[in-house]
Amino acid sequence: MADDQAKIEKRKFRYGDEEKERFNRILNYYEGTHNFHNFTARTKAEDPAAKRYIVSFNANVVISIDGLEFVKCEVVGQSFMLHQICKMIGLAVAIMRNCSPESLIQTAFDPKVNINVPMAPAVGLYLDECFFSSYNKKWKDSHEELSMRDYGDEAEEFKNKYIYSHVATTEHKDGSVALWLHSLNYRNYPDLHFTRGNGSGGDGKGSGFVNGCTLSDVKHVEVENMDE
Numbered sequence: 723m724a725d726d727q728a729k730i731e732k733r734k735f736r737y738g739d740e741e742k743e744r745f746n747r748i749l750n751y752y753e754g755t756h757n758f759h760n761f762t763a764r765t766k767a768e769d770p771a772a773k774r775y776i777v778s779f780n781a782n783v784v785i786s787i788d789g790l791e792f793v794k795c796e797v798v799g800q801s802f803m804l805h806q807i808c809k810m811i812g813l814a815v816a817i818m819r820n821c822s823p824e825s826l827i828q829t830a831f832d833p834k835v836n837i838n839v840p841m842a843p844a845v846g847l848y849l850d851e852c853f854f855s856s857y858n859k860k861w862k863d864s865h866e867e868l869s870m871r872d873y874g875d876e877a878e879e880f881k882n883k884y885i886y887s888h889v890a891t892t893e894h895k896d897g898s899v900a901l902w903l904h905s906l907n908y909r910n911y912p913d914l915h916f917t918r919g920n921g922s923g924g925d926g927k928g929s930g931f932v933n934g935c936t937l938s939d940v941k942h943v944e945v946e947n948m949d950e
Contacts, residue, residue: 737784737793741818748814749779749795751827760830760839761810762803767833775800779810787890792846798853805841812840816906822914829916837913840906843898846889851877 735741755775759767766772777798785792797807813830816822829835854868870877893899908914 737791742782745781745793745814745818748817748824748827749781749797749810751824752776752779752797752810752814756831757833758803758806758831759833760835760837761806761813763805765803767836771803774803774806785886787886788894790890790893792886792889796850807847808841808844809839812842815842815903816840816911816914819903819906821906821908821911826914826916835916837916838911839913840911843902845892845896845898848885850881 737745753776755773757767757772758774759765759769759772762772777800779795779797781793781795783794785794795811797810813822813827817824817826830837830839851870857865858867858869
């Protein structure tokens, strides 16, 4: 029994410095202006609305709530489309779990490529803050600045008391993230095999894939997209 418990503890995922560096590198691919037609619904690549600008995307903080650990992902952008953030997180987690190479993100930006990108559950997604940079710059001499700068402590207290606790309670009750992670495999998402020229369903050989992306042979990453 002790040996079994030790094996379980050894296999538990920990978001250490190495994992943090790798996951942030993956998220950084989203920064800048790209065509996000594969990260939304009912928007074609040729539609100008598919192009969106991501200012920053990082995951530097781990939050422990009711026995669960969540990696807090913060994304700042000019605007977002339907499902865009959940799909960005979904593909990033798939890459982190070695289901796909990092290059698949750049491939997904290609207007000529159409693939099915995994969509992470929205259980931890919320709007954290709105920025009014242009307004504040234009009216700085005559108007009070619009920002959360003076209310940071109150906002953090509110998030800890109501938002984070709700996320943990929901995950304990429904297990939506755990169920989604179980489904994150080639059978449900064959386009994780996608290679240019071969289309979906390739074997991924020679392209940085780890064969057999299943729950039993990849790391378990508890990642929630908790900030927008």
